[in-house]
Amino acid sequence: MKLKQNQKLLFIGDSITDCERVKPEGEGLFNALGKGYVSYIDGLLQAVYPELGIRVVNKGISGNTVRDLKNRWQEDVLEQKPNWLVIMIGINDVWRQFDTPFIKEGHVYLDEYRDTLRRLVTETKAHVKDIVLMTPFYIENNEQDQMRHLMDQYGLVVKTIAEETNCLFVNTQEAFQVVLKELYPAALAWDRVHPSAAGHMVLTRAFLKAIDFDWNRP
Numbered sequence: 001m002k003l004k005q006n007q008k009l010l011f012i013g014d015s016i017t018d019c020e021r022v023k024p025e026g027e028g029l030f031n032a033l034g035k036g037y038v039s040y041i042d043g044l045l046q047a048v049y050p051e052l053g054i055r056v057v058n059k060g061i062s063g064n065t066v067r068d069l070k071n072r073w074q075e076d077v078l079e080q081k082p083n084w085l086v087i088m089i090g091i092n093d094v095w096r097q098f099d100t101p102f103i104k105e106g107h108v109y110l111d112e113y114r115d116t117l118r119r120l121v122t123e124t125k126a127h128v129k130d131i132v133l134m135t136p137f138y139i140e141n142n143e144q145d146q147m148r149h150l151m152d153q154y155g156l157v158v159k160t161i162a163e164e165t166n167c168l169f170v171n172t173q174e175a176f177q178v179v180l181k182e183l184y185p186a187a188l189a190w191d192r193v194h195p196s197a198a199g200h201m202v203l204t205r206a207f208l209k210a211i212d213f214d215w216n217r218p
Helices: 037-048 066-076 091-099 110-127 147-167 172-180 197-210
Strands: 007-012 055-058 084-088 130-134 168-171
Touching: 007 066, 007 197, 037 055, 037 197, 066 110, 084 110, 091 147, 110 130, 110 147, 130 147, 130 197, 147 168, 147 172, 168 197, 172 197
Parallel strands: 007 055, 007 084, 084 130, 130 168
Antiparallel strands: none
């Protein structure tokens, strides 16, 4: 297992990470971590590796793009001093180009996405033990669907940055594709974006695989 004793694990992203977490500080009791994959990961870390005492913090904010992350990076990441940072962002960067096509000032196109994410990662790398980059996703089998096709391009940017900066990489789209061989997209997300409990478990499993979590640990 890559996480070590008493480390702080901070997740930042959009509504998929937020998932109704407590504001301003997403940690503690009474669903403070939200109802999604961050809370599932925290629960499994406590249940399977209780002796490590991993501190989990949720800094997701619904509707965020990578531009929004940049504007709150100092307070919500650097000042938190995490040991591990997990970033999953990009869904709204793509989605706004489709659901609000005429409000172009809210669009984050590929070049801005790439440049901003790369800068955030490179400037933060020296301040943390490691960074995990998770791709954005669209729960749709048809790779020629316009939004799925564009989301894959943003996901490729995440993979490239992970390789350039030696970060751990989680391909969430690939993880969903395994389940989509058996299930229709709406079974995992009514809007193909906001996952059901099963969808959040797909994300949980993909992340835990990346950190060498031992599911069979006694």
